[in-house]
Amino acid sequence: MVLLQAMDDEQRAHAALPFENEAARRWLEYRPAPRPGACLALLSPAGRKAAHRLLATALSDRGYAQAMAIIALEEVLDRHEHWQLGRHSGDYWVSVFGDPAGDEPWSWRFEGHHLSVTMTLLGDEVSPAPVFLGANPACVSYAGRAVSRPLAPEEDLARALLEELGPQGRAIAVVADRAPADIRTGTRHRIDQTIQPPGIAASRLGPTPRSLLRQLVALYLDRLPAELAAQEAARIDRSELLFAWEGPATPGTRHYYRVQGDDLMIEYDNTTDDGNHAHTVLRRPRSDFGDDILAA
Numbered sequence: 001m002v003l004l005q006a007m008d009d010e011q012r013a014h015a016a017l018p019f020e021n022e023a024a025r026r027w028l029e030y031r032p033a034p035r036p037g038a039c040l041a042l043l044s045p046a047g048r049k050a051a052h053r054l055l056a057t058a059l060s061d062r063g064y065a066q067a068m069a070i071i072a073l074e075e076v077l078d079r080h081e082h083w084q085l086g087r088h089s090g091d092y093w094v095s096v097f098g099d100p101a102g103d104e105p106w107s108w109r110f111e112g113h114h115l116s117v118t119m120t121l122l123g124d125e126v127s128p129a130p131v132f133l134g135a136n137p138a139c140v141s142y143a144g145r146a147v148s149r150p151l152a153p154e155e156d157l158a159r160a161l162l163e164e165l166g167p168q169g170r171a172i173a174v175v176a177d178r179a180p181a182d183i184r185t186g187t188r189h190r191i192d193q194t195i196q197p198p199g200i201a202a203s204r205l206g207p208t209p210r211s212l213l214r215q216l217v218a219l220y221l222d223r224l225p226a227e228l229a230a231q232e233a234a235r236i237d238r239s240e241l242l243f244a245w246e247g248p249a250t251p252g253t254r255h256y257y258r259v260q261g262d263d264l265m266i267e268y269d270n271t272t273d274d275g276n277h278a279h280t281v282l283r284r285p286r287s288d289f290g291d292d293i294l295a296a
Contacts, residue, residue: 001100003054006047011038019098019106026189026289030132030279032087032113041090051094055110058119058128063223069150070114070135076148077136087113105294114279120290127290128228131220131282138270138278151278153219154268158257161212162245165200169209170245173200179247179256183267183279193285194260199244213243217259220266220282236261251275263287 004012015038017024024036040048056064071089078087091112098106100121107120114134120127133151140148165173175197185191202210217236221229239261247255256269265283270276286292 003047003050003094004096004100006044006050007038011043011047014038015095017095017097019104021097024095025097025107025109027109027111028116028118028130028132028187028189029111030114030116030134030187032085032091035093035111037093037095037109037111039090040092040094041088051092051110054094054108055117058110058117058131058224060222060225060229063131063133066133066150066223067115067117069148070133071112073135073137073148073150074113076140080137105290107290118289120293122290122293125293125296126228127284127287127293128224128232129282129284129288131223132280133223134277134279136277138276151268151280154280155270155278157212157216157219158245158268159249159251161209161216161243162249162257164209164212165205169200169205170249172204173243174245174249175199176246177248179254179269179271182271183256183269183281184258185265185267185281185283189289191265191283191285191288193263193265194242195244195258195265197244198242198260199258200242202241202243213241213259216243217241217261217264217266220259220280223282236264238262239264263292 004016007015027036029035040051059067071092074087074089093112094110096108098104100106105120105122107118109118114136116132118130135150138151139146184195202213221232242260245257252275254270254273254275259266263284263286265285268280270278
């Protein structure tokens with residue numbers, strides 16, 4: 001409510017949308033493209049602060065820090081592109097669907113290039129997905145040392161897992177020699193429960209790689225505040241996890257991985273030939289955009 005109150009009538013008309021508007025509510029777009037909502041660049045300082053505070057309610061401290069680093073990279077990317085596309089850190093948009101003060105379901109989204117966070121609420125229940133974080137450039141370095149690398153844990157932990165699998169495990173987990181051009185779920189508003197081939201099951205792993213796989217899942221869940229992360233962890237605790245890698249294991253090359261479980265889809269890719277443009281997403285195939293609490 002604070003966010004909507006900080007907008008003028010025109011901005012509010014763009015930001016406040018009916019919950020029944022499925023096309024706008026079930027929206028995911030991590031590319032620089034037109035999108036529903038009110039643009040942060042056009043809000044007052046109070047409005048921008050309210051939008052950032054709303055985003056912070058959906059993320060842990062670490063997740064919020066990653067999001068802010070991703071937003072700042074728009075200015076870095078604009079410089080790399082010689083200012084040709086006019087990218088800017090204000091090109092992020094916020095939408096509210098339904099009435100936050102009412103008794104019916106409502107949702108909100110904070111979105112722009114390489115960042116999309118959607119939360120759906122009904123009373124005290126929160127359905128926290130999709131959550132997309134990307135980075136371009138994924139790494140800015142100086143003299144071989146990283147200056148900015150927002151999604152470093154997402155890459156490094158998966159590489160450690162791949163290494164610990166050993167030759168036999170990697171023969172099952174590496175399902176393609178070449179990585180796809182993007183995450184396989186893309187911007188679809190509904191996704192399949194599994195992607196084939198599924199890779200290697202956690203039940204086939206030794207103690208160390210199995211622990212690393214659990215840590216990798218926890219890394220994505222811990223983008224959420226502690227209470228929501230614990231809720232999601234409990235929900236998938238008995239789920240069989242599957243890990244798949246596509247592309248070479250050599251750093252600095254195009255690569256991709258995914259983790260699948262019961263109502264869980266995690267994807268990561270590094271989409272350019274120099275391996276410096278990352279996409280990551282946490283989705284729930286049966287529960288995205290609040291389908292779980294709406295069904296209940």
